[in-house]
Amino acid sequence: MSIKGSCCCGGVRFELFEPPLLMGTCHCSRCRKAGSGVYAYVRAEAFHWLAGEALLTRYRPKPPFRFTRSFCRRCGTSLGDPDSGRILAIAASCLDDDPGVRPSFDEFLPDRPPWEKPE
Numbered sequence: 001m002s003i004k005g006s007c008c009c010g011g012v013r014f015e016l017f018e019p020p021l022l023m024g025t026c027h028c029s030r031c032r033k034a035g036s037g038v039y040a041y042v043r044a045e046a047f048h049w050l051a052g053e054a055l056l057t058r059y060r061p062k063p064p065f066r067f068t069r070s071f072c073r074r075c076g077t078s079l080g081d082p083d084s085g086r087i088l089a090i091a092a093s094c095l096d097d098d099p100g101v102r103p104s105f106d107e108f109l110p111d112r113p114p115w116e117k118p119e
């Protein structure tokens with residue numbers, strides 16, 4: 001099986017060999033500003049680059065924040081953190097196929113901005 005994903009310009013492409021373990025939505029201001037909030041958590045062994053790994057730019061925040069943000073440097077698409085750890089947090093917004101899993105939890109709900117629609 002293969003679940004494909006890509007950035008806005010199509011330069012970065014990847015695939016998952018199995019459905020994500022789970023999906024969750026983060027409402028913190030860092031995710032909001034980085035342009036991704038829903039993540040698919042994928043085992044590193046199940047993630048594979050198809051193209052454009054060299055287009056990735058990484059932003060590593062100062063402590064206490066640890067979540068590295070990867071972007072396509074050509075189009076700015078936020079890809080989540082596809083290259084660190086045993087479980088990777090992939091920006092669900094990059095998925096081109098239905099991962100078959102739905103978001104099952106929320107983080108930092110109180111950090112939602114006043115203009116965000118209540119769920």
Ligand SMILES: [Zn+2]
Nearest residue numbers: 007009072075
């Ligand atoms: Zn791109």
Ligand SMILES: [Zn+2]
Nearest residue numbers: 026027028031
């Ligand atoms: Zn967040």
